[in-house]
Amino acid sequence: MHDRALPNGEDGTLVERVIAVVNQRIAGRTLAPGAKLPSLRSFAETMGVSKSTVVEAYDRLAADGVIQARRGSGFYVVGHAPPFSVADLGPRLERAVDPFWVSRQSLDAGDGVLKPGCGWLPADWLPEDSMRRALRALSRAPAETLADYGTPLGLAPLRQVLARRMALHGIEVGPDRIMLTESGTQALDLACRFLVEPGDTVLVDDPCYFNFHALLRAHRVRIVGVPYTQNGPDTVQFEQVLAEHRPRLYITNSALHNPTGATLSPVVAHRVLKLADQFGLTIIEDDIFADFELEPAPRLAAFDGLDRVVQIGSFSKSLSASVRCGYIAARRDWIEGLIDLKIAASFGTGRLAAEMVLTILRDGSYRKYMDGLRTRLSRAMGETSARLKAMGIQPWIEPRGGMFLWCVLPEGLDSSVIARQLLAEDIVLAPGNVYSLSQSAGRFLRFNVAQSGDPRLFSALGRAMAAAARRGAPAQIELA
Amino acid sequence: MHDRALPNGEDGTLVERVIAVVNQRIAGRTLAPGAKLPSLRSFAETMGVSKSTVVEAYDRLAADGVIQARRGSGFYVVGHAPPFSVADLGPRLERAVDPFWVSRQSLDAGDGVLKPGCGWLPADWLPEDSMRRALRALSRAPAETLADYGTPLGLAPLRQVLARRMALHGIEVGPDRIMLTESGTQALDLACRFLVEPGDTVLVDDPCYFNFHALLRAHRVRIVGVPYTQNGPDTVQFEQVLAEHRPRLYITNSALHNPTGATLSPVVAHRVLKLADQFGLTIIEDDIFADFELEPAPRLAAFDGLDRVVQIGSFSKSLSASVRCGYIAARRDWIEGLIDLKIAASFGTGRLAAEMVLTILRDGSYRKYMDGLRTRLSRAMGETSARLKAMGIQPWIEPRGGMFLWCVLPEGLDSSVIARQLLAEDIVLAPGNVYSLSQSAGRFLRFNVAQSGDPRLFSALGRAMAAAARRGAPAQIELA
Numbered sequence: 001m002h003d004r005a006l007p008n009g010e011d012g013t014l015v016e017r018v019i020a021v022v023n024q025r026i027a028g029r030t031l032a033p034g035a036k037l038p039s040l041r042s043f044a045e046t047m048g049v050s051k052s053t054v055v056e057a058y059d060r061l062a063a064d065g066v067i068q069a070r071r072g073s074g075f076y077v078v079g080h081a082p083p084f085s086v087a088d089l090g091p092r093l094e095r096a097v098d099p100f101w102v103s104r105q106s107l108d109a110g111d112g113v114l115k116p117g118c119g120w121l122p123a124d125w126l127p128e129d130s131m132r133r134a135l136r137a138l139s140r141a142p143a144e145t146l147a148d149y150g151t152p153l154g155l156a157p158l159r160q161v162l163a164r165r166m167a168l169h170g171i172e173v174g175p176d177r178i179m180l181t182e183s184g185t186q187a188l189d190l191a192c193r194f195l196v197e198p199g200d201t202v203l204v205d206d207p208c209y210f211n212f213h214a215l216l217r218a219h220r221v222r223i224v225g226v227p228y229t230q231n232g233p234d235t236v237q238f239e240q241v242l243a244e245h246r247p248r249l250y251i252t253n254s255a256l257h258n259p260t261g262a263t264l265s266p267v268v269a270h271r272v273l274k275l276a277d278q279f280g281l282t283i284i285e286d287d288i289f290a291d292f293e294l295e296p297a298p299r300l301a302a303f304d305g306l307d308r309v310v311q312i313g314s315f316s317k318s319l320s321a322s323v324r325c326g327y328i329a330a331r332r333d334w335i336e337g338l339i340d341l342k343i344a345a346s347f348g349t350g351r352l353a354a355e356m357v358l359t360i361l362r363d364g365s366y367r368k369y370m371d372g373l374r375t376r377l378s379r380a381m382g383e384t385s386a387r388l389k390a391m392g393i394q395p396w397i398e399p400r401g402g403m404f405l406w407c408v409l410p411e412g413l414d415s416s417v418i419a420r421q422l423l424a425e426d427i428v429l430a431p432g433n434v435y436s437l438s439q440s441a442g443r444f445l446r447f448n449v450a451q452s453g454d455p456r457l458f459s460a461l462g463r464a465m466a467a468a469a470r471r472g473a474p475a476q477i478e479l480a
Numbered sequence: 481m482h483d484r485a486l487p488n489g490e491d492g493t494l495v496e497r498v499i500a501v502v503n504q505r506i507a508g509r510t511l512a513p514g515a516k517l518p519s520l521r522s523f524a525e526t527m528g529v530s531k532s533t534v535v536e537a538y539d540r541l542a543a544d545g546v547i548q549a550r551r552g553s554g555f556y557v558v559g560h561a562p563p564f565s566v567a568d569l570g571p572r573l574e575r576a577v578d579p580f581w582v583s584r585q586s587l588d589a590g591d592g593v594l595k596p597g598c599g600w601l602p603a604d605w606l607p608e609d610s611m612r613r614a615l616r617a618l619s620r621a622p623a624e625t626l627a628d629y630g631t632p633l634g635l636a637p638l639r640q641v642l643a644r645r646m647a648l649h650g651i652e653v654g655p656d657r658i659m660l661t662e663s664g665t666q667a668l669d670l671a672c673r674f675l676v677e678p679g680d681t682v683l684v685d686d687p688c689y690f691n692f693h694a695l696l697r698a699h700r701v702r703i704v705g706v707p708y709t710q711n712g713p714d715t716v717q718f719e720q721v722l723a724e725h726r727p728r729l730y731i732t733n734s735a736l737h738n739p740t741g742a743t744l745s746p747v748v749a750h751r752v753l754k755l756a757d758q759f760g761l762t763i764i765e766d767d768i769f770a771d772f773e774l775e776p777a778p779r780l781a782a783f784d785g786l787d788r789v790v791q792i793g794s795f796s797k798s799l800s801a802s803v804r805c806g807y808i809a810a811r812r813d814w815i816e817g818l819i820d821l822k823i824a825a826s827f828g829t830g831r832l833a834a835e836m837v838l839t840i841l842r843d844g845s846y847r848k849y850m851d852g853l854r855t856r857l858s859r860a861m862g863e864t865s866a867r868l869k870a871m872g873i874q875p876w877i878e879p880r881g882g883m884f885l886w887c888v889l890p891e892g893l894d895s896s897v898i899a900r901q902l903l904a905e906d907i908v909l910a911p912g913n914v915y916s917l918s919q920s921a922g923r924f925l926r927f928n929v930a931q932s933g934d935p936r937l938f939s940a941l942g943r944a945m946a947a948a949a950r951r952g953a954p955a956q957i958e959l960a
Contacts, residue, residue: 059844065644069847078647103823107632123627131626132619139615146611147603149801152587164545167558182662182804185827193698198678214824218673321629322831324662324804343583344694347665351802353830364539367549 014049018057021047026066026077037067037075098434099214101419105428116452117419117430117445119209119258120321121403125376125450127360127369131320134359138352145355149348152339154180154327158358162327169290170302171311173329179338180349184288184314184326185211188251190341191284191310191328192219195249203247205233207406207435207444209258209286212251225437228260230397232268235275242279249282255297256289259435259446260406261399263297273304283309291318291370292377294401306331315357317403318370325353377403380449387458388447391465396444405447406432413468415445421464427457494529498537501527506546506557517547517555578914579694581899585908596932597899597910597925599689599738600801601883605856605930607840607849611800614839618832625835629828632819634660634807638838642807649770650782651791653809659818660829664768664794664806665691668731670821671764671790671808672699675729683727685713687886687915687924689738689766692731705917708740710877712748715755722759729762735777736769739915739926740886741879743777753784763789771798771850772857774881786811795837797883798850805833857883860929867938868927871945876924885927886912893948895925901944907937 025031044051058075061067067075106118159175166173181187196202198220204212206225216223224245227234254264276283285300290313301311306329314326328338360366385395388407396406409415415431422429432444505511524531538555541547547555586598639655646653661667676682678700684692686705696703704725707714734744756763765780770793781791786809794806840846865875868887876886889895895911902909912924
């Protein structure tokens with residue numbers, strides 16, 4: 001084959017042709033592991049291409065680890081190729097419905113899988129053009145931006161923008177009290193590392209974002225829950241839990257609570273902070289859905305002045321989950337300790353990611369994009385809600401914005417059972433009990449309205465519900 | 481001012497001019513907090529610009545949080561601007577010389593500060609052009625690449641490249657046993673979370689990379705050390721420490737050990753693994769300097785077959801510290817647990833960062849860049865070594881590659897004292913005891929030869945050494 005003339009196409013084609021020939025020889029053991037490749041000149045002659053084409057082909061093969069350059073001696077086939085197995089694990093039906101269930105299934109989902117249970121927007125709802133513009137702008141950035149670690153606190157102009165955005169929610173904080181992190185989750189992890197020790201008790205809402213459970217288990221703390229109402233945590237039970245369990249920390253969302261979509265009322269905010277004062281409780285307020293609010297809700301951090309409240313957030317939901325950047329805002333005297341922990345656990349913060357977020361936030365089109373996104377979500381919320389109601393699946397509340405609709409199934413149905421059934425049809429749902437410490441949300445499902453537009457979801461749901469009814473699920477409930 | 485005609489430049493200039501006028505009015509309280517801004521049309525007329533110019537200016541002011549849009553009502557000056565203080569903390573002389581000393585000083589260092597003590601390359605030594613090309617290529621990537629979380633293990637083609645690169649060091653591992661992380665440090669953090677519990681004992685080299693101490697303290701474990709020789713850990717003492725303290729984990733670098741630049745010998749590798757077997761010890765091999773080797777050194781992971789050895793690495797040293805991407809390779813039955821921990825602690829991995837690393841590694845110029853970098857480092861190593869020797873500062877060994885030169889000061893001198901003195905002259909050194917658990921490296925300094933080219937370093941060092949000698953430092957040693 002190698003002595004027939006190659007078509008004289010563009011360089012890329014010739015290089016790829018040379019690569020293909022080398023790969024064929026390796027696969028056919030003409031070139032065994034450890035064997036020396038032909039010299040550049042002789043192979044160029046054999047293949048009827050220029051020497052520079054072979055140079056580029058060998059370079060790309062070396063970059064892929066197929067061959068290896070030895071100084072002054074030429075190129076050799078790599079000795080021990082690893083077994084070839086691209087293992088992108090598919091959804092695993094057998095996994096227990098634990099705090100990782102929804103995240104693992106959602107992250108693992110391939111093309112063609114519907115993800116009404118997942119916690120983020122579809123890629124085509126996000127500001128793609130702004131991201132492309134930002135990448136082009138960054139390709140012309142100074143070398144330091146492309147290569148260096150950021151400063152310990154992270155990119156100063158982004159921290160300034162964040163301080164101004166927090167001011168819109170009544171939180172007065174200088175950029176020197178804001179530390180950038182790799183993500184909102186990392187911000188939460190660092191705050192937990194700073195604030196609690198193994199064996200401490202931590203309070204969460206019931207239901208709450210399932211990853212709070214997962215993270216707190218990794219921290220080896222005891223977790224207690226307080227029921228979440230349509231206006232925030234149930235304050236009577238909140239007080240009882242504080243008195244009984246003396247938790248050191250409370251983690252919550254104030255605006256657009258996950259999974260319920262509920263919003264903290266000013267009265268409950270006041271009561272929670274008064275109790276926190278009384279019992280020496282620290283609070284982490286996860287404000288990751290801030291940009292999705294239609295009307296600003298009260299923030300614990302604003303009422304409290306960031307004294308016993310730490311606020312965290314990120315851009316994973318509104319901009320991109322691919323560009324990792326989060327933040328933490330806290331008391332001035334806590335920032336030094338948080339920086340030390342960040343260095344210990346991840347060294348720097350991604351400077352390029354921070355520059356990219358800053359570029360997008362300062363892009364003139366950002367406000368219009370967010371306005372459009374909120375409108376689009378409102379419409380999807382209305383549509384999803386109507387379709388679910390028509391099937392007998394009832395929204396717990398009509399949320400004031402955001403992407404989540406927390407819904408209850410008809411009596412007697414178990415959302416974990418339905419979720420397992422739909423997973424077999426390549427539909428990832430979010431069953432209520434992954435959010436519930438007390439496992440009292442067995443009839444609930446969280447729907448992401450931006451991921452619920454496909455009619456297949458509703459027909460599959462209908463079939464699963466009918467099958468469950470035939471199996472006599474309600475009767476089982478009556479026996480219990 | 482606002483009624484004089486504006487120069488008819490490009491759009492950007494006009495927009496910036498409008499922004500400047502609004503900012504001036506706010507600063508001068510003509511527009512007080514809460515005040516409504518002029519309508520787009522009237523302000524366009526006032527300024528003598530088009531309405532679209534004012535739209536863009538208001539959008540950018542809104543993005544910066546200076547003004548705020550209220551639906552259907554117009555723009556308002558933000559009520560509570562945070563106190564303006566861009567606090568990029570300067571080097572703080574008063575900080576104790578603890579494990580964070582070098583990292584904080586290096587990360588905080590502004591322009592004009594020399595950093596011979598820091599652990600990374602100057603930005604202009606890194607493959608700037610490849611990074612710019614990669615960013616341009618990514619600006620044309622599919623929307624999913626720009627917006628979505630990656631899969632739980634991380635970008636499959638990059639894991640394949642990593643598997644092939646590890647094969648070059650004799651480590652046979654499929655891409656399904658490699659998990660991408662946000663950084664090498666995060667890989668280490670996750671491995672520690674997976675492998676140890678608070679109160680466990682962990683073994684490190686003495687000296688070792690200072691951040692191992694910092695991270696292990698955050699994990700609340702007991703740390704014990706074993707002296708590092710020119711061929712790896714002292715195996716006699718290694719055995720004694722295992723017998724006495726029964727550490728659960730040992731963390732080390734095999735190739736180009738940090739800070740010493742030493743390399744593990746095959747005999748020591750064999751002995752260490754035999755003892756690990758005997759005492760049930762797990763090992764984390766941090767291979768972050770793999771690309772800097774001139775001759776491949778043995779890897780514990782290769783000898784052991786990734787059974788009781790976990791290997792971690794990243795691209796922060798050879799490609800960019802701004803693009804965060806690391807990895808961990810481990811036993812197949814440990815990977816699931818590591819994924820769960822990664823999701824709990826940081827949710828996804830930065831997909832964009834992983835795509836960028838992959839693009840650069842596959843760039844045909846990468847091999848040439850690394851060859852050139854190794855040559856440049858060898859030259860810098862020779863030059864720095866010669867200059868230090870001429871001053872009486874003696875390299876402990878001549879390292880076989882890499883960027884670090886571990887040097888001993890003349891008798892009686894304390895490297896922490898010298899480091900503090902040079903910090904006052906805007907030079908960040910790395911004093912030996914930040915690397916030493918036993919605090920027995922008080923006469924050592926680690927030099928990064930890529931950051932040691934400036935003659936100011938050597939003159940400042942000379943002055944500090946002379947001053948120390950005048951203060952009679954040797955006499956103090958004799959008294960001790």
